[in-house]
Amino acid sequence: MLLPYLNKIKSIKAMSIETAKQHLSRWKKDHEIMILDQSSATVELAAQALGVTGGEIAKSVSFYDQNGGAILIVTSGTARIDNRKFKDEFGQKAKMVSSEDVESLVGHPVGGVCPFGVKPEVKVYLDDSLRHFDWVYPACGSANSAIRLSVRELEQSSECVRWVDVTKE
Template sequence: MAIELVRDYFSKLGIADKIQEYEASSATVELAAQALDVEPARIAKTLSFKKEDNCILVVAAGDTKIDNAKFKSTFGVKAKMLSPDEVLEKVGHAIGGVCPFGIPDDVLVFLDESLKRFETVFPACGSSNSAIELTCDELYTYANAQEWVDVCKGWE
């Protein structure tokens, strides 16, 4: 199970005890916000996109949408999301629990600037009923992020 990959990953960092699991689903931004009792914007959603034969992950605030022009300008390709089967195959997590933790080394992670307006955010932890509260600096470090990018709209 993908949450076990994330738990093992966080165990090595000494923070596995920070993972929160819920009875209710947190598979969507809205459900996660309800389960965590936070505003939806603080849910750090992880989006999976095709890039040549591989994929990239963009972690963004829950109230954003991808800006296609910004995405293409930043990454040099059209924003084309992976299918649920491709996400599971390439990232190792199923839709609803996709996160930037415990993933293959060749999957590159980018964080969207929309997250920086919050002191802490809540990304998933590999399952549809889990999350972890992290500062943006912790998220950047633990996700092994490549860089901060500006590829979203709707939050300004």
């Protein structure tokens, strides 16, 4: 019973990486995806695996929108959502998408959520906390993948709606 379940999980993860890869191919960045030998599912693990600071990790945080869908905010790894700023920006309280809903709403599994190849109805926003860095490292669809992008490259390839200021350090 366990083996078919594990194979299904491996298949879903492979599809998520392929979705991110296909998305990034439009900017000729698909061959720059790094598949790591260790987990990069958290900011701390990603920073350690990549040899960078936690701030340089571009973490993707998903929140429910007003219609029960999801929005994705990409922030610096060390930044935290400021509830007041979030409410001022989006007109609603910040409510993170449950781990059970992340993949179905966003299109990537927990630990590999990224702004590349998300479901069409997901709106992506980049937080100003990323502007402190020349290079950032977002995931690419799995808990052991990443890509090194300039902030400008992230802005282009994420196809973000706009920049927002919804965090605090």
